[in-house]
Amino acid sequence: MSNALSANQAIRTRAGLREKLGAWTPRLAIAPGAIASVIYVFGFTLWTLYISMSNSTMLPTYGFIGLKPYFDLWSNARWKIAYGNLFYFSAFYVVLSLAVGLALAIAIDQRVRGEAIWRTIFLYPLAVSFVVTGVVWSWLYSPDAGIEFLVRSLGWHDFTFRLITNRYTAIYAIIATGVWQSSGFAMALFLAGLRSVDPDLIKAAQIDGAGPARIYRKVILPSIAPIFIAVAVVLLQFAIKTFDLVVALTQGGPGISTTFPANYVYDLMFQRGQIAIGAAASIMMLLALAVVLVPYALWTVWRSRREAARG
Amino acid sequence: MVDATFDLALDSQARGASLRFALGRVAIYTFLGLFALIYLLPLFVVVANSFRELPEITRNGLIAFPQSFSLKGWPQAWAHYCVAGTCEGIKRNFFNSLYMTIPATIASTLVGALNGYVLSKWRFPGSETLFICMVLGVFMPGQVALLPWAYILGALHLSNSVYGLILVHVIQGLSFTTLFCRNYYVNIPDDLIKAARIDGAGFWRIFFKIILPLSPPILIVTVIWQFTGIWNEFLFGVVFTGGTQQPITAALVALATSQMNAHPYDVASAAVMIGAIPPLLIYLFGGKYFVRGLTQGAIK
Numbered sequence: 001m002s003n004a005l006s007a008n009q010a011i012r013t014r015a016g017l018r019e020k021l022g023a024w025t026p027r028l029a030i031a032p033g034a035i036a037s038v039i040y041v042f043g044f045t046l047w048t049l050y051i052s053m054s055n056s057t058m059l060p061t062y063g064f065i066g067l068k069p070y071f072d073l074w075s076n077a078r079w080k081i082a083y084g085n086l087f088y089f090s091a092f093y094v095v096l097s098l099a100v101g102l103a104l105a106i107a108i109d110q111r112v113r114g115e116a117i118w119r120t121i122f123l124y125p126l127a128v129s130f131v132v133t134g135v136v137w138s139w140l141y142s143p144d145a146g147i148e149f150l151v152r153s154l155g156w157h158d159f160t161f162r163l164i165t166n167r168y169t170a171i172y173a174i175i176a177t178g179v180w181q182s183s184g185f186a187m188a189l190f191l192a193g194l195r196s197v198d199p200d201l202i203k204a205a206q207i208d209g210a211g212p213a214r215i216y217r218k219v220i221l222p223s224i225a226p227i228f229i230a231v232a233v234v235l236l237q238f239a240i241k242t243f244d245l246v247v248a249l250t251q252g253g254p255g256i257s258t259t260f261p262a263n264y265v266y267d268l269m270f271q272r273g274q275i276a277i278g279a280a281a282s283i284m285m286l287l288a289l290a291v292v293l294v295p296y297a298l299w300t301v302w303r304s305r306r307e308a309a310r311g
Numbered sequence: 312m313v314d315a316t317f318d319l320a321l322d323s324q325a326r327g328a329s330l331r332f333a334l335g336r337v338a339i340y341t342f343l344g345l346f347a348l349i350y351l352l353p354l355f356v357v358v359a360n361s362f363r364e365l366p367e368i369t370r371n372g373l374i375a376f377p378q379s380f381s382l383k384g385w386p387q388a389w390a391h392y393c394v395a396g397t398c399e400g401i402k403r404n405f406f407n408s409l410y411m412t413i414p415a416t417i418a419s420t421l422v423g424a425l426n427g428y429v430l431s432k433w434r435f436p437g438s439e440t441l442f443i444c445m446v447l448g449v450f451m452p453g454q455v456a457l458l459p460w461a462y463i464l465g466a467l468h469l470s471n472s473v474y475g476l477i478l479v480h481v482i483q484g485l486s487f488t489t490l491f492c493r494n495y496y497v498n499i500p501d502d503l504i505k506a507a508r509i510d511g512a513g514f515w516r517i518f519f520k521i522i523l524p525l526s527p528p529i530l531i532v533t534v535i536w537q538f539t540g541i542w543n544e545f546l547f548g549v550v551f552t553g554g555t556q557q558p559i560t561a562a563l564v565a566l567a568t569s570q571m572n573a574h575p576y577d578v579a580s581a582a583v584m585i586g587a588i589p590p591l592l593i594y595l596f597g598g599k600y601f602v603r604g605l606t607q608g609a610i611k
Contacts, residue, residue, distance in 0.1 A: 025514040026433035030441075033426045033489065036482045037445040044459040045451070051458055060458060104346060107339050120598060121347045124354070127594035127601065128587045129543030131560040135567040135583055136353045139373055145576065149372035180350070188602050241452050244545040248564055262546075265454045270550060275458065282454035289450055 045286065052279035060275055069276040070284075079281065082259045086288075089175055089260070090239040094232055096179045101186025101231070106216065108187070109194045119191070123184040130181070134248025137177045138164065141249075167257035170250050174242075174258060177249060182238065186231050193224035226303070233296045240288050261285050357587075361385065361580035368576045381577065388581035392566070401582045403555055404562035408542055409589075411473045411558055415480035416537040420530060422481070423488020428522050430489070431496035432504050433514065442493060448486030453546045456483070464551060471556050476548065480541045487540075488533050491604070495529035496522065528600075535597045536604040539590040559586045 052070070055063040073079050108118050125133060140146040141164040148161040163173040197220050205215045243262035246252060252259045259267075261281060268278030352374070359377050360368055367379040390400040430442045460479055461470070469475030499522070507517050548558040557565070563586050566579060594601050 022513060026429045027435060029514065030426050030429040033422045033485050034441055034445065037448055037485050037489070038441075040456065040482050041444060041448045041451060041486075044456045047459045048455050048457075060462065100346075104343070107343050110335075110339050112339060112343065118343055118347065119602075120595075121350050123598075123602065124591065124594060125350065126605070127539055127590045129545065129560055129590070131543070131545050131563050132583055132587045133353070135563060135579075136357055138567065139574075139576065140353065140356065145368070145373045145574070147374065150374040153372055153375075180353075184350075185605060189606060192606055237450065243454075244560070244564075247545070247549075248567065251568055262452070262454055265457075266546075266550070269457060279458060282452065282457070285452045286455050289452060293450055 048279045049283055052276060052283050054276050056275040056279070058273035058275070065276075069280040073277050073280045073284070076277075078256055078259055079261075079264060081256060082261045082264045083284075085171060085258060086240065086242075086261055088171060089178070089242065090236060092172075092175045093178045093182070093239050094235045096175070097182045097186050097235055098228065098232060100179060100183035102190050104183065104187040105190035105194055108191060119188070122187050125181045126185055130244035131248045133177060133181050134245045137173070137180070138249050141173050164250060165254060167254045170254060170258045174246060174249055178239075178242070178245060181245075182235060186235070189227055189231050190224065193227040194220060197223050229296070229299075233292060236292045237289060240285060240292070261288075357580045357583050360576050361388075361584050363577060365575060365577045373576060384577035384581040385585075387578045388585060392575070392578050392582070397555065399555075401559060401562055401566070401585055404557055404559040405585055407473050407552075407556060408558040408560075408586075411476045411480065412538055412541045415477045415484065415541050416534055418477075419481045419484035419488050419537055420533045423485055423533060424492045424523070424526060424530065425518070426485070426489040427492025427494075427496050428518055430493045432499075432501070432517075432522070442489070446486055446490050448483065449490060451486075453483070457546075457550055460547070460551065471552050473552070473556060473558075475551055476558065479547050479551065480544070483547075484537050484541070487536060491533045491536070492526075492529055495526070499525060531597065531600045532604040535593055535600050539593060539601070542590055 050062070050064075051060050053064060053066055053068075055061055055065050104118075104122055108115055112118065141161075143149070143160075143162050143165065146161075148159060151159040151161065163169045163176075201219055201223070202215060205219045210218065241262060242260050243266070246258055246260050246263055250258045252263050262285065265278050265281045265285065268274045268281060356373055360373060361384050362380055362382070363377050364379040364381045364383075367377075368375075371378065388401055389405075390402050391398060392400050426445070430438055456479075464470045464475040464478070467475070467478075469478060503521060504517055507521055512520065542558075543560060544558070545560040545564070549561040549564070552558070552561065563582060566582055
């Protein structure tokens with residue numbers, strides 16, 4: 001009797017053990033990826049944050065000196081050029097990419113023939129790297145062989161097109177190339193948005209006698225406003241991270257006129273042996289991203305709550 | 312009588328409308344055509360110049376209809392041109408990129424699928440918070456990770472090696488792959504999992520027998536996203552590797568920015584094409600999935 005009982009108990013505890021083990025399997029399965037990701041996101045950020053307040057020069061060292069590297073950074077002329085460029089570039093790049101993308105999306109939305117072909121053409125720049133894009137456009141901008149050469153050989157002999165060799169205009173070459181690369185992305189998202197507008201709304205407006213331009217302005221565009229904001233946020237993110245494009249297109253030149261924050265971080269860390277200041281600059285990039293993303297995340301949460309409340 | 316004039320008025324109105332429609336069509340196609348020209352110009356220039364002779368390029372400029380034909384640029388770019396003292400072409404960098412991209416893509420996709428499966432179907436206290444923490448990695452600028460990676464790769468003796476880059480890309484990619492897969496698996500009905508559990512299937516069995524067979528659409532999106540992203544990446548490649556270990560993006564920059572007397576546009580064009588062809592092929596054949604990845608990556 002008592003033997004049977006203990007055997008029964010043994011079976012039950014073994015089953016219980018297996019159940020417990022079973023409950024832990026998912027957590028064990030996700031552990032490696034989760035630990036790596038959390039170390040990557042938080043560990044690396046805190047590490048870099050600490051280095052940005054240390055006395056590191058050529059190699060990371062851990063003597064704490066507070067915010068001095070940040071003051072050094074902000075009193076640096078080249079950093080001022082870098083973040084000035086970032087603001088200027090971001091404004092033009094985001095607005096122009098949105099405008100070109102929207103124009104292309106609306107044009108394609110007019111039931112054009114060969115829609116797939118148009119879409120493929122406008123989106124392919126996104127598949128190739130910023131490096132490839134930058135290298136090829138730097139050739140097109142180059143006076144000895146590119147656009148200036150072409151126009152001159154067509155007979156307009158004193159035509160000049162030297163965006164890229166002039167320190168005041170080189171930034172426009174970067175803007176134009178960035179827009180070339182990214183407006184297809186905006187187009188793809190806008191097109192998806194235009195297609196998802198409730199057709200009944202459009203019909204109702206048509207019955208009320210509104211013309212196509214009016215329908216776009218009053219009905220369709222307002223209903224894709226959230227997509228506008230999402231695309232703008234993604235583009236701003238690209239802008240803040242701009243690095244490869246500048247390296248391949250201008251190498252930050254002429255002189256230092258097209259230095260961007262990301263390029264300066266690289267320079268400080270790996271060319272000039274000023275690791276602490278470089279880390280401080282990278283933390284400033286992170287802050288810039290937070291300034292863009294945190295309000296956006298809050299707004300998204302607020303909007304989904306409001307929708308949930310409305311049912 | 313009244314009817315007739317009304318008809319007439321309607322007729323002329325209709326004719327006006329159809330004329331306006333035709334003009335609108337012309338405007339739309341002109342607009343699209345013009346932009347298509349601008350978009351295709353760089354591609355045309357690179358493809359054309361990789362098959363032209365250098366003297367003809369220097370004579371007629373980069374943007375010109377080819378008047379010569381030569382296949383010399385491609386083998387030159389692939390195996391012979393010199394950058395920084397070594398004359399082995401871009402072959403080695405191409406294979407570096409391949410050896411880096413393929414394992415990193417596969418590993419990050421598989422781990423991401425597993426993470427997504429746990430975070431959507433086996434939630435535990437704190438799993439939502441964990442998900443948000445993991446997804447934050449999507450937004451992290453690579454610059455913030457440079458110094459920690461440099462230290463870790465050094466400690467693991469993986470500096471200046473393709474293996475080091477694989478590690479970097481797998482961990483950096485986990486945020487994206489976990490996000491993609493989790494958001495896809497959330498839409499698989501929980502009843503399916505419950506039924507399988509009642510039938511006695513465990514965690515792994517459900518993953519391999521139910522989840523993975525339902526996954527091809529999202530796995531294709533994830534693989535395409537990771538492959539193009541890792542292939543095109545430049546920052547980590549240029550920071551953590553040098554010389555013969557560099558991926559193709561870093562080698563292309565070295566080639567394009569090296570100061571030479573006469574720029575070898577024919578060879579450089581072929582080299583650029585070699586660097587651009589893998590992601591372009593993926594884009595052409597998986598375009599639908601590529602766009603889906605973009606939309607999901609951007610909005611969610």
